[in-house]
Amino acid sequence: MQVRLEQVTKTFAGSKNTQATAVKELDVTIASGKLVGLLGPSGCGKSTTLFMIAGIHDVSEGHIYFGDHDVTALPSDKRGVGIVFQNYALYPHLTVWDNIAFPLLNAKEMKKRLKQRFAELSPPMANFKAYIQRLVEEAAKLVELTAYLDRKPAELSGGQQQRVAIARAIVKNPSILLLDEPLSNLDARLRVQTRDEIKRIQKQTGITTVFVTHDQDEALSICDEVIILKDGVLQQQGPPQEVYDHPANQFVAEFLGSPQINLVGGSIKANKLYLGNEEWFALPESLSDQPVNIGVRYENIRPDRENRKQAFEATVTSIARTGGTSTVQVRLADGQPMRLHRDSDDVLQEGDRVRLYARPRTVYIFNAEGEKILQC
Amino acid sequence: MKTQFARKFAVYLLLTIAVSLMLVPFYWMINTSLKSSVELLRTPPTMIPAELRFQNFLDALIKAPFLRYLSNTVFVAIAVVAVSTAVTVLAAFAFARLRFRGKTLLFFAVLGTMMVPQEMLIITNFMTVSKLGWMNSWQALIVPYCINPFNIYLLRQTFKQVPDELYLVSRVDGVSHFRYLQKVVLPLSKSSIVTTMILSTIWIWDSYAWPNLITTDDGKRLVSNGLQNAFTSDTGRIQYELQMAAATMVIVPLVLFFLLLRKYILSGMDKGGLKG
Ligand SMILES: Nc1ncnc2c1ncn2[C@@H]1O[C@H](COP(=O)(O)OP(=O)(O)O)[C@@H](O)[C@H]1O
Ligand SMILES: [Mg+2]
Numbered sequence: 001m002q003v004r005l006e007q008v009t010k011t012f013a014g015s016k017n018t019q020a021t022a023v024k025e026l027d028v029t030i031a032s033g034k035l036v037g038l039l040g041p042s043g044c045g046k047s048t049t050l051f052m053i054a055g056i057h058d059v060s061e062g063h064i065y066f067g068d069h070d071v072t073a074l075p076s077d078k079r080g081v082g083i084v085f086q087n088y089a090l091y092p093h094l095t096v097w098d099n100i101a102f103p104l105l106n107a108k109e110m111k112k113r114l115k116q117r118f119a120e121l122s123p124p125m126a127n128f129k130a131y132i133q134r135l136v137e138e139a140a141k142l143v144e145l146t147a148y149l150d151r152k153p154a155e156l157s158g159g160q161q162q163r164v165a166i167a168r169a170i171v172k173n174p175s176i177l178l179l180d181e182p183l184s185n186l187d188a189r190l191r192v193q194t195r196d197e198i199k200r201i202q203k204q205t206g207i208t209t210v211f212v213t214h215d216q217d218e219a220l221s222i223c224d225e226v227i228i229l230k231d232g233v234l235q236q237q238g239p240p241q242e243v244y245d246h247p248a249n250q251f252v253a254e255f256l257g258s259p260q261i262n263l264v265g266g267s268i269k270a271n272k273l274y275l276g277n278e279e280w281f282a283l284p285e286s287l288s289d290q291p292v293n294i295g296v297r298y299e300n301i302r303p304d305r306e307n308r309k310q311a312f313e314a315t316v317t318s319i320a321r322t323g324g325t326s327t328v329q330v331r332l333a334d335g336q337p338m339r340l341h342r343d344s345d346d347v348l349q350e351g352d353r354v355r356l357y358a359r360p361r362t363v364y365i366f367n368a369e370g371e372k373i374l375q376c
Numbered sequence: 377m378k379t380q381f382a383r384k385f386a387v388y389l390l391l392t393i394a395v396s397l398m399l400v401p402f403y404w405m406i407n408t409s410l411k412s413s414v415e416l417l418r419t420p421p422t423m424i425p426a427e428l429r430f431q432n433f434l435d436a437l438i439k440a441p442f443l444r445y446l447s448n449t450v451f452v453a454i455a456v457v458a459v460s461t462a463v464t465v466l467a468a469f470a471f472a473r474l475r476f477r478g479k480t481l482l483f484f485a486v487l488g489t490m491m492v493p494q495e496m497l498i499i500t501n502f503m504t505v506s507k508l509g510w511m512n513s514w515q516a517l518i519v520p521y522c523i524n525p526f527n528i529y530l531l532r533q534t535f536k537q538v539p540d541e542l543y544l545v546s547r548v549d550g551v552s553h554f555r556y557l558q559k560v561v562l563p564l565s566k567s568s569i570v571t572t573m574i575l576s577t578i579w580i581w582d583s584y585a586w587p588n589l590i591t592t593d594d595g596k597r598l599v600s601n602g603l604q605n606a607f608t609s610d611t612g613r614i615q616y617e618l619q620m621a622a623a624t625m626v627i628v629p630l631v632l633f634f635l636l637l638r639k640y641i642l643s644g645m646d647k648g649g650l651k652g
Pocket of ligand 2: 047181
């Protein structure tokens with residue numbers, strides 16, 4: 001099911017009549033059947049957005065549509081969404097089986113619907129209990145927990161607990177699955193494993209999924225599309241590679257990518273770009289003279305072996321070798337640092353003078369407000 | 377090492393003294409309950425009865441209204457615990473989870489009643505009860521004990537410890553408030569609920585002034601009052617040995633009850649596999 005937010009704003013009443021705007025005039029469309037990442041630093045309004053989609057929070061202004069249906073005023077239990085939290089939120093006193101079956105057996109509406117579906121089954125099943133059993137087992141199988149149905153949550157690893165939570169959310173066959181930082185409580189190894197699991201489960205079920213995270217690496221690696229927020233305001237939306245290669249502004253450029261993009265002070269003078277004080281290259285468009293920040297990712301800076309006109313000089317200040325690649329730090333003529341990746345077998349030494357270059361289309365030019373003014 | 381030992385020693389010494397002081401009345405009660413009426417009057421009093429007279433317990437039991445009083449108390453206690461637990465659980469859940477106008481104000485009002493000494497309320501409660509025509513009735517013995525602000529406060533705190541996310545998941549899944557309370561909150565708060573039940577039981581078991589005031593009918597008297605006047609002999613002498621035997625019999629069930637459920641009272645909330 002497609003989810004569309006139209007000019008959605010959320011303000012919280014603070015103490016002493018103050019108001020805090022957590023989400024501001026958000027306009028996004030989440031395509032049906034996709035895994036979409038809601039990405040941004042902590043406190044930027046991701047959870048608030050998710051809770052509004054779930055119906056846990058009211059919308060202060062604007063509208064939310066599921067398909068063509070305006071659900072803005074619909075209570076959360078009528079929305080048909082499944083939700084998963086960072087802390088798993090499993091019922092600690094119940095077994096895995098009981099946890100997964102909980103929404104099937106304890107929600108009136110759901111039970112009524114299931115009874116109806118049960119009556120229309122073909123071929124028919126012997127009894128309703130067996131039908132529930134089948135649904136629970138299907139969900140458990142999907143998250144690969146069939147062997148653990150009799151355990152209590154405390155007897156499972158964090159990754160397994162989170163998979164139980166996912167099973168509980170999808171057993172009721174929701175039209176939308178909402179995941180609020182589902183991996184944040186897991187250790188690094190489990191995090192990678194579980195995130196791939198989420199990708200697989202999403203593809204297998206085809207449920208429209210919103211995946212909230214503050215970890216750009218997580219979002220970029222599994223999502224079909226990412227939505228980037230900052231202070232409750234939409235920064236950019238698009239496929240991961242697209243937003244990575246064409247960041248809309250300095251915030252997005254800095255937020256995405258690890259290690260963080262190089263940002264070097266420079267200026268535009270007479271339609272020429274200056275890196276520090278040195279002329280770098282002529283701009284293809286005419287732009288007014290101004291100080292700028294120049295962003296170049298590590299992997300886009302290369303040694304110049306062909307004496308290109310667009311190369312610049314730098315001095316190697318340190319080399320950190322880690323396995324196959326090493327991170328080389330250099331100093332520009334005016335002293336500003338810059339970093340790049342090289343193969344570890346490169347014969348660079350500290351103190352070496354090197355000529356470097358980057359293709360103009362991998363160079364982002366931001367004005368003083370952090371807006372991108374040019375990417376060739 | 378040494379100072380740590382010294383500290384521990386001091387703490388244990390203090391606790392031992394405190395426990396001994398607490399146990400003196402119990403000891404005296406049991407001591408007295410086993411004496412003969414002759415030995416009882418001896419001065420100085422004997423620390424250990426010369427001859428253990430268990431017969432006192434039988435005599436106390438068959439002394440006309442005592443069993444009756446005891447069964448009255450048991451009946452009232454069961455009724456109070458049943459009703460007040462229901463009231464407490466529902467009120468605590470409302471205060472912990474639901475959102476409604478004036479919640480904070482109402483909660484402080486409930487807490488406020490805790491600050492008012494029971495003795496001050498007796499007069500007004502007495503007038504209310506007599507206007508309702510409830511003198512000498514079971515209602516008068518039960519209803520005033522059904523709302524227990526401390527228990528409401530205690531359970532509210534316990535319920536608040538159940539993570540918000542459990543509630544939110546239930547809501548999103550379409551689970552009603554009542555179902556959520558029944559299937560999630562109650563099982564997770566078992567020990568605190570048992571604690572409130574015990575506190576209610578103790579409260580009614582040893583309350584004295586109120587039942588004494590509103591029951592004149594022997595058929596409705598509770599054991600706490602009955603102990604006072606059931607053991608006066610025809611000559612006007614109070615039969616202390618029988619009274620103490622009866623008191624022991626009244627207290628023992630409560631102590632046993634407490635010991636058996638100690639695990640619940642002392643263990644905090646079972647938070648199981650919740651993290652974060
Ligand atoms: N219930 C609330 N009451 C008041 N302010 C809130 C509430 N929930 C969130 N906020 C505020 O809204 C902003 C966004 O919060 P949130 O959506 O939780 O951020 P994120 O999930 O991206 O870390 C924060 O500044 C937070 O303090
Ligand atoms: Mg959050």
